[in-house]
Amino acid sequence: MLGQVIFVVARESIEALLIIGILYAWLGRRPDAAQGRRWIFGGVVAGLGLATLLALTLMGVTTFLGGTARTWFEIGMLAAAAALIVQMVMWMRAHGRTLRRDMENDLSEHADAANWWGVFLLTAIAVGREGAETVMFLYGTFLQLDSFGSYLNFLVSGLVGFALAMVLFVALQMGSRFISWKWFFRVTEVMLLLLAASLFLTATDKVLNKVLSAWDLPGWIYATVWDTSALLSDSSGLGSLLSALFGYRSQPIVWNLLMFVLFWAVVWALFRWQKHSQNRRVELARGLATKGH
Amino acid sequence: MIRRPRCKGIRHLPSLAAAVALAIGLGGTPAPAQDAALTAPMDDPAYADPPTYLLELNDGELLPPEIVVPAKTRFRMLVRNTGTKPAEFESNQLRQEEVLFMGAEVVVTITPLDPGTYDYFDEFDMRIMGRIVAKEGG
Numbered sequence: 001m002l003g004q005v006i007f008v009v010a011r012e013s014i015e016a017l018l019i020i021g022i023l024y025a026w027l028g029r030r031p032d033a034a035q036g037r038r039w040i041f042g043g044v045v046a047g048l049g050l051a052t053l054l055a056l057t058l059m060g061v062t063t064f065l066g067g068t069a070r071t072w073f074e075i076g077m078l079a080a081a082a083a084l085i086v087q088m089v090m091w092m093r094a095h096g097r098t099l100r101r102d103m104e105n106d107l108s109e110h111a112d113a114a115n116w117w118g119v120f121l122l123t124a125i126a127v128g129r130e131g132a133e134t135v136m137f138l139y140g141t142f143l144q145l146d147s148f149g150s151y152l153n154f155l156v157s158g159l160v161g162f163a164l165a166m167v168l169f170v171a172l173q174m175g176s177r178f179i180s181w182k183w184f185f186r187v188t189e190v191m192l193l194l195l196a197a198s199l200f201l202t203a204t205d206k207v208l209n210k211v212l213s214a215w216d217l218p219g220w221i222y223a224t225v226w227d228t229s230a231l232l233s234d235s236s237g238l239g240s241l242l243s244a245l246f247g248y249r250s251q252p253i254v255w256n257l258l259m260f261v262l263f264w265a266v267v268w269a270l271f272r273w274q275k276h277s278q279n280r281r282v283e284l285a286r287g288l289a290t291k292g293h
Numbered sequence: 294m295i296r297r298p299r300c301k302g303i304r305h306l307p308s309l310a311a312a313v314a315l316a317i318g319l320g321g322t323p324a325p326a327q328d329a330a331l332t333a334p335m336d337d338p339a340y341a342d343p344p345t346y347l348l349e350l351n352d353g354e355l356l357p358p359e360i361v362v363p364a365k366t367r368f369r370m371l372v373r374n375t376g377t378k379p380a381e382f383e384s385n386q387l388r389q390e391e392v393l394f395m396g397a398e399v400v401v402t403i404t405p406l407d408p409g410t411y412d413y414f415d416e417f418d419m420r421i422m423g424r425i426v427a428k429e430g431g
Contacts, residue, residue, distance in 0.1 A: 007419075202390075209389065209404065227409065233412065
């Protein structure tokens with residue numbers, strides 16, 4: 001079998017499957033699970049379309065995106081994915097604990113319509129972004145094949161790679177069933193936020209390297225903060241997985257650290273604001289209830 | 294009785310912290326080959342400013358596997374896929390990722406680097422690890 005095909009397919013699918021796996025498990029707990037899953041499947045299909053389109057531009061078949069436009073498109077996709085994940089976590093926080101009651105009151109119907117689009121978009125971007133590289137890689141490898149045996153080998157290797165990544169998806173579904181809901185919710189919430197931080201860091205790396213690269217910023221912005229590459233290099237298998245999923249960097253510079261702090265400051269502020277407005281709503285409801293009596 | 298294992302775990306914490314601190318301290322000053330000669334940038338007026346280094350990806354092979362550059366100076370890399378398969382120029386340490394179809398090339402800018410060693414590789418074929426050595430006072 002083609003080890004390279006297995007490896008690339010597995011690695012490129014894992015990020016999208018982490019996002020989809022958590023959304024899928026989470027929606028499974030809701031009374032409107034069937035509807036939610038339709039939005040996820042829609043997102044996967046749209047994402048595959050996006051991946052194919054992006055792969056075509058990478059192969060130079062079409063140039064509907066020029067160099068600069070593609071840079072901004074990549075930055076936009078990364079930033080949008082990070083923002084959508086944070087929004088999704090906030091949605092989970094708002095409805096996760098009081099699921100039953102909210103659904104009975106139908107209070108959250110309006111917000112949910114918007115969130116289905118969020119689920120759809122997030123899935124589409126997750127599949128499209130990493131999928132583009134996979135499609136290009138598979139197509140390029142496919143062109144080198146010459147015999148029936150090699151085609152078969154290629155197909156089986158691709159499926160094995162995808163099956164390896166699917167282990168994560170299945171583990172998430174089992175986890176949601178066998179671990180207590182509170183813990184599943186907490187763990188996946190942290191995983192999603194770390195992934196969002198990682199996507200945001202990559203987006204800001206591109207801003208630094210491609211948008212701000214024409215100028216020399218103050219030297220301290222480029223200074224290396226620490227170097228743990230001897231301990232766990234982000235060029236190693238485990239290190240690069242940790243860097244993609246959780247934003248690990250073995251040689252970060254001050255810019256990375258600033259962006260990291262900015263991300264968490266914004267998330268913290270949003271969560272605080274959410275809690276505050278929720279408390280106010282509860283108080284308001286209580287006030288109305290006492291008046292009614 | 295029940296508390297015992299918990300205490301044991303906590304007792305390990307300081308040593309773990311020390312190990313991490315030691316690793317960071319040691320890792321903070323990697324010893325790059327400071328005696329290595331600087332790599333010559335491309336001799337092409339179109340790629341003169343900032344200096345540009347050519348890197349070819351050829352079915353997993355990296356040509357050259359090591360590039361020595363002056364530290365704290367912005368430079369560019371012209372990455373070209375000369376192989377028969379797609380390639381992905383990747384380096385978390387240089388904050389780069391570029392996918393390249395066969396025959397494709399891309400110019401990337403590397404922001405000023407502190408003295409040290411930075412890995413790069415072909416993410417579609419990770420058998421060989423290349424490195425950039427940023428040399429003080431180059």
